[in-house]
Amino acid sequence: MDPLVSVALRLLVWVFAMLLVAGVAIIGPRQLYDVPKDLIRHLRDARSYVAALLLVLVASAVGRGPLQSVSELVGLQLTGFIYAVEGEFVAWLQTFAVPELTLYFSWVYVYGYVFLLAFPFLAYAALPSSTMLKRLILAYTLNYAIGLLVYTLVFAHGPRNVMPELVTSLLYTFDPHIQSLTGEVNEPTNVFPSLHTSLSVTAAVFAVLTRDRYRAWTPIAGVLAASVVVSTMYLGIHWLLDVIGGIVLAFGCVYLSYRVVDADGESDDRHRL
Amino acid sequence: MAEGIRRREALAGIGVAAASAGCIGRVRNIVGRDRSSQLVLEILVLPTDSDPVGIRIARSLSEHLNAVGIGTRIETVATTEIRRETLINHDFDLYVGQYKEAEPFDPDALYGLLHSRFTAEAGWQNPFGLTEVAVDDLLEEQRTVPNEDRGESVAELQRRVCDLQPFTVVAFPDALSAVRTETFTGWDTERPVSLGGLLSLEQADSEESDDPPTLQLATTDERITTNWNPIAAEHRRHGTFTSLLYDRLAETHGDEVVPWLARDWERVDEETFRVTLRDSTWHDGTPITASDVAFTYAFLRDTSMGGTETAVPAPQFRGRSATVVDSTVVDDVTVDLSIENVNRAVAERALQIPVLPEHVWSELTDPATVAGFEFDEGTTEALVSNNEDPVGSGPMRFVDSTAEASVSFERNPDHFLVRGDEPHATAVETEAETSDGDGGSDSIEDSGGSSPNPTEGIPDVYHGKPVFDRLEIEVVGSDVAAVQLVGDGFADGTASKLGPDAVPRIGREADATLISGPSAAFYHVGYNTRQAPLSNFQFRQILASLVDKATLVDDAFTGYARPAASVLNASPEWVPDDLTWTDGHDPVHPFYRGDGEDGGLDTERVRQALRDAGYWFNERGELVTRS
Known part of the structure; x- marks a missing residue:
């Protein structure tokens, strides 16, 4: 089997299994069973947000290559600057590397991350109101859109590409085929900000904001998000500055999503996208 | 004057003071001079994914430069971008990279590389901007003297170049490839992925079938999926695939x-x-x-x-x-x-x-x-x-490509290498036009008359080649991923550089074999001699002595390279004894190794050398220049 297909298949199986278990345990079997019924109504309600998300995802898939060339030509070359600011922090982090941790963080970076992002869709689709679902989709969309823009403006390589004698590409050394998957959705020079960080933190912030409804999800999301954030650096993929940028982006996007979608689920006209 | 004061503010204040004091001449003499600041050199290099070795050389050099008070900034740039900046725009301080020729080259390659007549041109012609009459004279001399006298000119030329150090040769690497022999055998043991190496491949016995198979290669270099221009310097590495086309x-x-x-x-x-x-x-x-x-x-x-x-x-x-x-x-x-x-x-x-x-x-x-x-x-x-x-x-022609992902070529059935093999085919016996009908013979003498042998003069090993019907090149993210593709049977060989992380992996893959052969594509540190202080040959000589070639060969190349002083080391017959690396000793600009146990840099000796060359340091130990 083609390595890409096998990696993608493994990802699908993992995430589906986790969604099922978490869905039953956290959302509840009854509510989970009802999700498909309400889904049509929710999606119709949130159609402009869904459309915006799809648009950004397509733009990212199609435009990533060309924008990468633009970034190469006119983007700010910041690798040297980032290194000058934070030095060998990531290398220091990797001094704690042990096989068990590498296994855990590799797992979190790929499977845990996708689960962390996917579960809120399910959880908020099980709520009677589509407000949270709209906010979630909008926040994800903003993360992607702003991330894509900054990727174009900034041209930088991650630590594993800059100090190979100190920082090992732990993820790709652990399983080289994963790179065929990440290569499909990302460019190695898209490091600032870390979208892994920003999307994970976004999901975790939402988990905190909805802790009254999904009490068990909040600590899980918190631990997962923290693990993803550490994994991006532990695996040598991102700089500390990328992670800080990602956290700032996450809070900004959540804030904006609450500004645009008010408590009644209506988007304020002044902020309509 | 305090460092923090902005120049404009300082000038304004001094201006008032000076005008009132009536000593404008002396003050002008002082502030009219550019203020000095630490020298910071930018080093351009490819990221690890594209070149696992170059970045390690850059890091080591940078560390040594910092140790002696010279600031550095390593910028990792894309493959085409590094070529554009160094070869076309000439907008760089230092770069670390490889020479374009993988096969041993004639000394005349230096004519294009170093002659001052090319300094204004864009491309692989004199990217360093070296303008030295003595070098020009020797470059011309070695072109015109009869072959038997050429050795002395070439030796003298190398001495001059070593002296002037327009670039510092670091080492001649072994080109490493992971290959599998299930579908193809006869991989060249020195340069498997070269024009000659690919054309001399044979089909493995187990795969004898009617249709010729597809050769699949994995590379980290995506340029071949978007550009097939044989004269575009920024898009070519060794030109292997374009020489299959042209x-x-x-x-x-x-x-x-x-x-x-x-x-x-x-x-x-x-x-x-x-x-x-x-x-x-x-x-x-x-x-x-x-x-x-x-x-x-x-x-x-x-x-x-x-x-x-x-x-x-x-x-x-x-x-x-x-x-x-x-x-x-x-x-x-x-x-x-x-x-x-x-x-x-x-x-x-x-x-x-x-x-x-x-x-x-x-x-x-x-x-x-x-x-x-x-x-x-x-x-x-x-x-x-x-x-x-x-x-x-050429023997292959372009079929299609997906940008940054893959490219395929197919065999050109009209190529002379293919036509030259036709007498070997079983059906040809009856319609053979050759006079003696001896289809197995490759002798040229028989092929006179109206239809001369299409492969006359071409070595036998290439007759009827290539054996593969298609050539597919897949782009992967890193050298490790390329090796993994070979190990898992999705590719027959790797076509790009392999670094220290990839080599041990080949050993762990049962079906993958490591091939290493000496390459002429030497790693070097290139200097832009158009601007100070890199325009000073003494400064470049000191930089050359900051490159710890022996240690780099052990660490960055994991032993798969030979340190060298001369650019012609791939053809040792041209290198005079006084430029030959012997017993771990650099004959020209040896590393300033300290007496310490770690064998590290003797910074004091370097600083003294820099002071002797006319450079000076501030109280923080930084080398300062006027800027």
Whole structure:
């Protein structure tokens, strides 16, 4: 089997299994069973947000290559600057590397991350109101859109590409085929900000904001998000500055999503996208 | 004066004070001088994914520079970008990279690389901007002296170059490849992924079937999926795949120069080479004629073909095309090349250029424009074209590609290598046109008359090649991923650089074999000698001594390289004893190794050397320059 297909298949199986278990345990079997019924109504309600998300995802898939060339030509070359600011922090982090941790963080970076992002869709689709679902989709969309823009403006390589004698590409050394998957959705020079960080933190912030409804999800999301954030650096993929940028982006996007979608689920006209 | 005060503010204050005090002359003498600040050098290098070794060299050099008070900034840039900045824009301080030739090269390669006549041109011709009359003289001398006297000129030339250090040779790497022998055998043990290496592959016995198989290679270098222009310097590495598309008049085979698209050549007089072409066609079916060859030489010298005020030479093959000053078409298959008064080796080197179809490239001589706007008069369409759907004449032709993911080529059934094998085919016996009908014979003498042997003069190993019907190249994210593809059976071999992380992985993959062979593509640190302080040869010599070649060979290359001082180390017969690396000793600019147990840098000795060369340090130990 083609390595890409096998990696993608493994990802699908993992995430589906986790969604099922978490869905039953956290959302509840009854509510989970009802999700498909309400889904049509929710999606119709949130159609402009869904459309915006799809648009950004397509733009990212199609435009990533060309924008990468633009970034190469006119983007700010910041690798040297980032290194000058934070030095060998990531290398220091990797001094704690042990096989068990590498296994855990590799797992979190790929499977845990996708689960962390996917579960809120399910959880908020099980709520009677589509407000949270709209906010979630909008926040994800903003993360992607702003991330894509900054990727174009900034041209930088991650630590594993800059100090190979100190920082090992732990993820790709652990399983080289994963790179065929990440290569499909990302460019190695898209490091600032870390979208892994920003999307994970976004999901975790939402988990905190909805802790009254999904009490068990909040600590899980918190631990997962923290693990993803550490994994991006532990695996040598991102700089500390990328992670800080990602956290700032996450809070900004959540804030904006609450500004645009008010408590009644209506988007304020002044902020309509 | 306090460092923090902005210059403008300081000047304003001093101006008032000076005007009132009436000593404007002295103050002007002081503040009129540029203030000095720490020297910071930018080092351009490829990221680990593209070149696992270069970045390690850059990091080590940077560490040593920092230790002696010189600031550095390492910028990792994309593969095309590093070439653009160094070869075309000449906008760099230092870069770490590899030379373009993987096969041992003739000393005349230095003519293009270092002659001052090329310093203003863009491309692999003198990117360092070296202008030294002594070097120029020696470069010309080695071209004209008879072959038997050439050795002394070349030795003297190398001494000069080592002295001046326009670039510092770090080491000659072993080209490492992971290959599997399930589908193909006969991988060249030195350079498996080269024109000769790929063409000499054989089909594995177990795979005997009616249709020839597909050769699959994995690379980290995505340029071949978007650009097939044989003269675009920023898009070519060693030019292996473009030489499968575009035949050269002559090729090297071992130490020999052998006929390729040219059937034969002879020197009819001191300054004329007469070249006879093989019967061959372009991939679009048009016959190749002598006028294509004449066009190619004129075109490489000036890609605008006289259309712009000053010539726009091709950024590749410059040293070779400069040898041929004029060309005259004699008949359809014969062309006379007027060459400068050069020796045989240099003249035969001039034949190693890809022949381009006149009917395609003559359309690309206009100045390059973007949306109708002319950016730079010194650029023609030909230099910036991606050459989509390339029309070559080589043994493979282009099929299709997905940008940054993959590219495929197919066998050219009309190529002379294929036609030359036809007598071997079983069905040919009855319709054989050869006089004796002995299909197994490769002898040239039998093939007189109207249908000359298509592969006359070409080494037997290439007859009937390539054995693969298709060549597919897949782009992967890193050297480790490339090895994994080979190990899992999705690729037959790797076509790009492998680094220290990838080598042990080959050992763990049961089906993958490591091939390592010496490469002439030496790693070097290139200096932009156009600007101070890199314009000072003494400064460059000290930088050369900050490169710890022996340690780098152990660490960055994991032993798969040989440290060297001279640029010609791949052809040791040219290197004089006094420039030969012996017993771990650098004969020219040895590393300033300290007495400490770690064998690290002796910073005090370097600082003294810099002081002796006229440089000075501030109280924080930083080397300062006026800027």
